[in-house]
Amino acid sequence: MIRSFAFLTLLALAQSGLHGAERKYTTEVAKLAAAPVPAPGGILMAGSSIFRKWTTAADDLAPLPVTNRAFGGSKTDDQLFFFDQIVPSSKASLVMWYCGSNDLNASGTPDSILKNTQKWIVKTKAALPNSTILIVSVIRSPQKREKGVLGALDATNKALIKLAKSIPGVLFADVNPALETTSGEPLMACYVSDKLHLTPEGYRRMSSVLKPVLEAGWKPSTVRTSAPKVEKTSDKE
Numbered sequence: 001m002i003r004s005f006a007f008l009t010l011l012a013l014a015q016s017g018l019h020g021a022e023r024k025y026t027t028e029v030a031k032l033a034a035a036p037v038p039a040p041g042g043i044l045m046a047g048s049s050i051f052r053k054w055t056t057a058a059d060d061l062a063p064l065p066v067t068n069r070a071f072g073g074s075k076t077d078d079q080l081f082f083f084d085q086i087v088p089s090s091k092a093s094l095v096m097w098y099c100g101s102n103d104l105n106a107s108g109t110p111d112s113i114l115k116n117t118q119k120w121i122v123k124t125k126a127a128l129p130n131s132t133i134l135i136v137s138v139i140r141s142p143q144k145r146e147k148g149v150l151g152a153l154d155a156t157n158k159a160l161i162k163l164a165k166s167i168p169g170v171l172f173a174d175v176n177p178a179l180e181t182t183s184g185e186p187l188m189a190c191y192v193s194d195k196l197h198l199t200p201e202g203y204r205r206m207s208s209v210l211k212p213v214l215e216a217g218w219k220p221s222t223v224r225t226s227a228p229k230v231e232k233t234s235d236k237e
Contacts, residue, residue, distance in 0.1 A: 024072070025071055025072045025074060025078060025082065028071045028072055029071055029082045029085050029086065030085070032069045032071060032085070032086065033085040033086070033089070037089055037090075037091075038065070038067040038090060038091070038092075039065065040091035040093075041065075041091065041092070041093045041220050042065035042066065042067055042090070042091075042092050042093065042094075042220075043061075043064055043065060043066045043067070043092055043093075043094045043095075043096060043214060043218055044067050044069060044087065044090040044092035044094070044095045044096065045057060045066060045067065045068040045069065045070055045096050045098075046069055046070060046079065046086055046087060046095055046096070046097050046098075046099075047070045047074070047079065047096075047097050047098035047099040047136075048070060048071075048072070048073060048074045048075070048079075048098060048099050048101060048102055049070070049072065049073050049074075049102075049197065050070075050098050050101065050139065050197065050198065051068060051070030051096075051098045052068070052070040052071055052072065053197050053198070054068065054070075054198075054203055055068075056200070056203060057203075060203060060204070060207040060211075061207060061210070061211055061214065064211070064214055064215065064218060065220075067090060067092070069086050069087075069090065070098070071086075073102050074099065074102060075099070075100075075102045075103045075106060075108065076099050076100060076103055076108075076112075076113055076116035076117060076120065077116055079097075079099055079116075079120055080116060080119055080120055080123070083120065083123050083127075087123070087124055087127055087128065088127040088128070090128075091128070092128060092131060093128075093130065093131055093132065093218065093219055093220065094131060094132045094133070094134060094214065094217055094218045094219075095124055095128065095131055095132075095133050095134070096133075096134040096136060096210070096214070097117075097120070097133065097134065097135050097136065098136040098138075099117070099120075100113040100117070100138045100156055100160075101138050101139065101141075101144075101196075103116075104138070104144065104147075104149045104152055104153055104156070105147065105149075109152065110152055110155040110156040110159050111159075113156050113159075113160075114156070114159040114160065114163060117135070117160060117163065118163060121133055121163075121167060121170060125169070131169070132169050132170075132171065132217045132218070132219070133167075133169060133170045133171065134170075134171045134172075134173060134210075134213060134214065134217060135160050135163075135164050135170065135171065135172045135173070136172075136173050136175060136210065137157045137160070137172070137173065137174040137175055137176055138153050138156055138157055138160075139175065139176060139179060139198075140153060140154070140176050140179070140180065140186065141186065141191060141195060141196045142186045142188065142191060142195035142196075143194065143195040143196040144196075145186070146195065157174070157176075160172060161174075171213060171217055173209055173210055173213045174209075175205075175206045175209045175210065177209075178205040178206060178208060178209050179198075179202060179205055179206070187202075187205075189201050189202075190202030190205060
């Protein structure tokens with residue numbers, strides 16, 4: 001009996017560890033899910049803190065109808081875990097995704113990021129069949145350079161480009177050139193003190209890349225506001 005209890009305890013701990021990271025976002029995601037539902041046919045921002053901290057996105061990308069549901073320092077598996085609370089109810093016609101940066105910080109591989117991104121695309125296409133998906137490149141921030149994961153980051157972006165090209169209705173936008181010098185070095189004015197997240201200047205530069213892509217890729221839904229006209233027919237035969 002004691003052995004059985006010990007086994008069950010270990011099993012519970014293992015399951016808790018498996019979903020521990022996801023559970024820490026439960027409250028944050030619940031707030032997003034409880035927020036007013038946006039009008040159908042808009043643009044949904046999904047992903048991690050690069051998007052979450054973009055608090056001026058609605059103004060920067062105006063007049064495009066943007067709803068931001070990015071959360072925490074999420075990884076790609078967190079986005080899969082909370083998918084049902086984030087994506088389907090948005091009824092978006094375009095979903096913009098930024099994720100993978102935190103996977104790399106946690107020793108994730110380009111292959112694992114690619115597989116999870118592909119799963120997320122499949123789920124999004126199933127939930128929103130007529131939607132377009134825009135994958136945003138993982139940013140080559142100074143922090144990534146200091147961590148020594150720039151090679152893995154570049155491999156991730158190359159894999160994501162290839163993935164986007166292989167699936168109809170999936171686009172890819174590389175924001176890195178806007179955040180770097182012509183020699184490929186980071187523009188430090190674009191980053192806050194953690195050398196990872198962006199300053200207003202960084203977001204302004206990112207907007208300059210993303211807004212034209214969104215304007216070209218977003219197809220607003222047609223919403224009927226009145227009953228269709230019905231032609232009167234004569235009572236005479």
